[in-house]
Amino acid sequence: MNPGERRTTRILAETLAAHEDTFITLDTLLAPLRARAFGCVLLLLAIPNFIPAPLGIGGIMGSMIIVLGLQMMIGMEQPWMPKRLRERPLRCTSVHKFLDRTLPILQRLERMCRPRLELLTQRPVSIVTGVFLTLLGILLALPIPFTNYFFGLIMLAYAIALIERDGALLVGLWVLSVAILVLSVVFSSVVLDAMAKMF
Numbered sequence: 203m204n205p206g207e208r209r210t211t212r213i214l215a216e217t218l219a220a221h222e223d224t225f226i227t228l229d230t231l232l233a234p235l236r237a238r239a240f241g242c243v244l245l246l247l248a249i250p251n252f253i254p255a256p257l258g259i260g261g262i263m264g265s266m267i268i269v270l271g272l273q274m275m276i277g278m279e280q281p282w283m284p285k286r287l288r289e290r291p292l293r294c295t296s297v298h299k300f301l302d303r304t305l306p307i308l309q310r311l312e313r314m315c316r317p318r319l320e321l322l323t324q325r326p327v328s329i330v331t332g333v334f335l336t337l338l339g340i341l342l343a344l345p346i347p348f349t350n351y352f353f354g355l356i357m358l359a360y361a362i363a364l365i366e367r368d369g370a371l372l373v374g375l376w377v378l379s380v381a382i383l384v385l386s387v388v389f390s391s392v393v394l395d396a397m398a399k400m401f
Contacts, residue, residue, distance in 0.1 A: 210235065210245070210365055211301070211308045218297055226297060229288040240328075241364030243270055243281040244335070248357035249292075249300060263350075264343025267335055267357065274332025277325055304358065311362040311371075319369025331372060334379040335360065341386060356382075 213234045221230065228246050235242040247263050247270065266287060273281055321327060342353040356375070363371040 209309075209312050210362065211305060211312060214301060218294065218301065221294065224294060225291040226294050227289050227291055231292070231297065235365065239279075239364075240270065240274060240281050241361045241366075243283055244357055244364065245361035246283070246287075248354050248361055249297070261343045261345065264339045264341070264353075267339030267342060271332045271334070271336030271339055275329050275336065277329070279325075307355065308358065308362065311359060312366065315362055315366035315368040315371055317367040319373070320367045322369030322372050323364055323367045330376060331360070331364070334376060337383055338379060341382070 214231065217231055217234055218226065228249070231249075232242050232246050235245070244267070247266050250263055266283070270281055270283075323331075338353060338356060342349065356378070359371065360375055362368075363375060
């Protein structure tokens with residue numbers, strides 16, 4: 203990474219510090235990261251999974267991640283998000299808590315990341331990332347208790363990898379995603395078999 207290029211966590215902290223209102227929209231919070239395209243939007247979608255919100259937020263965010271993944275799969279150069287989501291207001295105190303809670307993880311990811319294997323973060327190879335985001339988005343959208351935080355962490359890692367253009371981290375996330383999907387299929391089969399025996 204260019205030494206003069208600010209890290210994601212610093213940009214977010216500076217944007218929030220400069221905002222004096224009680225609420226801040228997702229669009230305003232992530233505006234300085236707009237040039238980082240898909241990674242920026244994915245970070246936007248990961249944030250609500252760490253902030254207290256009404257039940258069903260996983261389904262909403264999961265659905266949007268599916269849309270984002272599909273956009274990557276069809277080769278779109280820039281992501282599209284509905285205005286309603288971009289202008290969704292968040293309480294600044296809640297965003298501060300999110301940053302405080304995830305800062306160690308984000309900073310650790312940032313220290314690990316640097317531009318490498320950059321071709322893996324670009325089209326057409328980025329289609330692979332789109333496939334995994336779509337499948338993980340489906341899992342996040344399912345009403346499975348206590349999974350928002352776990353999938354939120356994975357989305358944060360994907361977002362940082364895309365923002366920092368780190369193809370090596372992406373490869374590790376692809377492997378982790380395969381493991382999660384396989385375990386999900388196995389677990390679902392076990393549950394279905396158990397239900398079939400009960401009835």
